[in-house]
Amino acid sequence: MSLSKPRASIILGSHSDLEYGEKVVERLKSLGIESRIRIASAHRAPDFLREVIREEEETGSEVFVCIAGFSAHLPGVVASLTMKPVIGLPLDRGVMGLDSLFSMVQMPPGVPVAVVGINNTENAAILCARILSVKHPEVLDKLESFRDEMVRSVVEKDSRVREDG
Numbered sequence: 001m002s003l004s005k006p007r008a009s010i011i012l013g014s015h016s017d018l019e020y021g022e023k024v025v026e027r028l029k030s031l032g033i034e035s036r037i038r039i040a041s042a043h044r045a046p047d048f049l050r051e052v053i054r055e056e057e058e059t060g061s062e063v064f065v066c067i068a069g070f071s072a073h074l075p076g077v078v079a080s081l082t083m084k085p086v087i088g089l090p091l092d093r094g095v096m097g098l099d100s101l102f103s104m105v106q107m108p109p110g111v112p113v114a115v116v117g118i119n120n121t122e123n124a125a126i127l128c129a130r131i132l133s134v135k136h137p138e139v140l141d142k143l144e145s146f147r148d149e150m151v152r153s154v155v156e157k158d159s160r161v162r163e164d165g
Ligand code: RP5
Pocket: 012, 013, 014, 015, 016, 017, 041, 067, 068, 069, 070, 071, 091, 093
């Protein structure tokens, strides 16, 4: 068991992204991970973003989840300013989310961002948990229970459909 608590930071490009950030926080909480939301646009407040990253690192945060829409350079800029793993969650705010997906995913070699699907708050949180589980066995236990529950649910649906058919 690691001495530090598993902790992540959620950075939003705008207050208007808040509902997505809250979903990520909720899922992380269910997996025993502390997190907090910050708002710091890469385009509108770049110097402030730099401060936010430093402050979040000082809290012991080990992963950054960056959520943004439109020309979503937030996770790429964060990845350039920290050595922690960065997850990008693109939002469907413009051209069906493809604008933000492409802005996040095509990073220059050397500065990776792990990008999940458009609006996929669930996978952003679970990927974050998987990264933290390498160091925190209590998170791994929770992820295993979560996976077992998914299996149970599929098997149950299969047997229900067989019985009905
Ligand atoms: C992006 O532009 C934000 O991440 C948000 O998704 C979008 C719109 O921002 P607001 O104009 O609502 O602040 O930078």
